[in-house]
Amino acid sequence: MIKIECSERLKKLPPYLFVEIDRAKKKARDEGRDIIDLGIGDPDMPTPRFIIEAMKKALADPRNHRYPLDAGLPEFRQAISKWFKKRFEVDLDPASEILPLIGSKEGIAHMPLAVMNPGDISLVPDPCYPPYKSGTWFAGGEVALMPLVENNHFLPDLKAISHNILHKARIMYINYPNNPTGAVCDKRFLEHVVEFALKHNIVVLCDAAYSEMCYDGYKAPSIMEVKGGRDVAIEFHSLSKTFNMTGWRIGFACGNKHLVESLAKVKSNVDSGVFFAIQWAGVAAFENYDKHIRTTIKIYQERRDLLVDGLNKMGWNVVKPKATFYVWCKVPPRYTSATFAKALLEKCDIVVTPGNGFGASGEGYVRMALTVDKRRIREAVDRIGKRLG
Ligand SMILES: *Cc1c(COP(=O)(O)O)cnc(C)c1O
Numbered sequence: 335m336i337k338i339e340c341s342e343r344l345k346k347l348p349p350y351l352f353v354e355i356d357r358a359k360k361k362a363r364d365e366g367r368d369i370i371d372l373g374i375g376d377p378d379m380p381t382p383r384f385i386i387e388a389m390k391k392a393l394a395d396p397r398n399h400r401y402p403l404d405a406g407l408p409e410f411r412q413a414i415s416k417w418f419k420k421r422f423e424v425d426l427d428p429a430s431e432i433l434p435l436i437g438s439k440e441g442i443a444h445m446p447l448a449v450m451n452p453g454d455i456s457l458v459p460d461p462c463y464p465p466y467k468s469g470t471w472f473a474g475g476e477v478a479l480m481p482l483v484e485n486n487h488f489l490p491d492l493k494a495i496s497h498n499i500l501h502k503a504r505i506m507y508i509n510y511p512n513n514p515t516g517a518v519c520d521k522r523f524l525e526h527v528v529e530f531a532l533k534h535n536i537v538v539l540c541d542a543a544y545s546e547m548c549y550d551g552y553k554a555p556s557i558m559e560v561k562g563g564r565d566v567a568i569e570f571h572s573l574s575k576t577f578n579m580t581g582w583r584i585g586f587a588c589g590n591k592h593l594v595e596s597l598a599k600v601k602s603n604v605d606s607g608v609f610f611a612i613q614w615a616g617v618a619a620f621e622n623y624d625k626h627i628r629t630t631i632k633i634y635q636e637r638r639d640l641l642v643d644g645l646n647k648m649g650w651n652v653v654k655p656k657a658t659f660y661v662w663c664k665v666p667p668r669y670t671s672a673t674f675a676k677a678l679l680e681k682c683d684i685v686v687t688p689g690n691g692f693g694a695s696g697e698g699y700v701r702m703a704l705t706v707d708k709r710r711i712r713e714a715v716d717r718i719g720k721r722l723g
Pocket of ligand 1: 437463509574583585
C-alpha cells in the first residue's frame, strides 16, 4: 500500500461549506423531527413535461448516442442565440460566441485554466459561490476578495482594490443576480465593470445563473448589452434554476470569442461535451421559455412575499430580494451566523445556511432558500414566531 497524500491544491481547499449543517440536519431527521429545509439552492419543482418529452424523443434517435464533442449541437446554439436576442437584444454568433457547458459550474471552474498563470490574481466577491475560489486555486492563481456589504448594495467597491492587487489581477468574477445575497445590479454598474476591466486589462467572468429569476418587473441585464462587454467578458448561463434542471447538467458560456475559444480548448482536454439528448431538451426549454418562466416566477414571488412579509410582521427587518430564490437575512443581535442557524434548527426544526460559509463578509447573515412550497413557508414563519420568541 502506498501512502496516499492529496495534492497541495486540494489541501488548500477549505472544508466543504455545508458539512456541519448537513450532519446536524441528518441527525435531526434521524430523530424523526419534521425538518423544513431552506438550506439548499435546488428547485423543489420538477423539470417541465415539455422538456422531458423532448429528451425522450431525442433519446430514441441513435444519432444522439455518440460523442457530442465540445462545439455542441448546432440547433442548441441556434436556440440560445435566438433566445439571447429576444431576451437581451444582443446578437451572438452561434458558431463562435456560444459554448454549451455541462452545467455552468463546470465552465466557471474551468475558465481560470484558460486565462490564468501561476501567481496571477483572481478578484472574487465575498461572500460568493465557492467554485470562484477553487477554480482559481486549481489554476495556480491567488484569490483577492472584494467584500460585498449592505452599505454598498452588495456590489464590489472597485475603487477600493489596491494597486498591488490590480497589477497582478487577471480575472474578476461578477455574479448578479447574486447568490447568496439576492442583490441585483443595474446596467450602469456593468458599464463601470467593463470600463474598469478595459483600463486594467482584466477578464470579466459573469455568472448569470439567476438572470431569469427576477421579480416585481425587474429584468437582469447581461454584460453583453454593455458597450465593450464583448471585449472583456465571458458570461455563464445555466438552465438549472430557470428550468428546474439542476440534475441534467446543462448551461452555456457566451461572449468574447477568444475567451469562448480558449474555454473550449480546456474542455476538449477534459470532457467531451453535453449528451446530445440533453441539448435537445435544452432546445425545447428555450423555445418554450416565455410561458414557463412566467409561472415559475409567480410561484417564487408568492413564496418570497409569504416569508419576508411574515418575518417582518414579527419585527424582523428583512429586505425583499428583487431576484434569485434566496432571502439574505440579518441575524438578530447577540447571534452569529452559526449560532443563529443552530438555534433555528434546534428550536424550530428549520435548516438555513449560515452566511459566513460563503465567506467572511457573510458573517451576520443566514441564507434562506425559497425551495419549499407555500404551506411549508407558512409553517416555518409560524414556528419562528412561536418558538424563537
Ligand atoms: C446554482 C449556481 C450555479 C450553477 O449551476 P449549474 O447547475 O452548474 O449550471 C452557478 N452559479 C451560482 C451562483 C449558482 O448558485
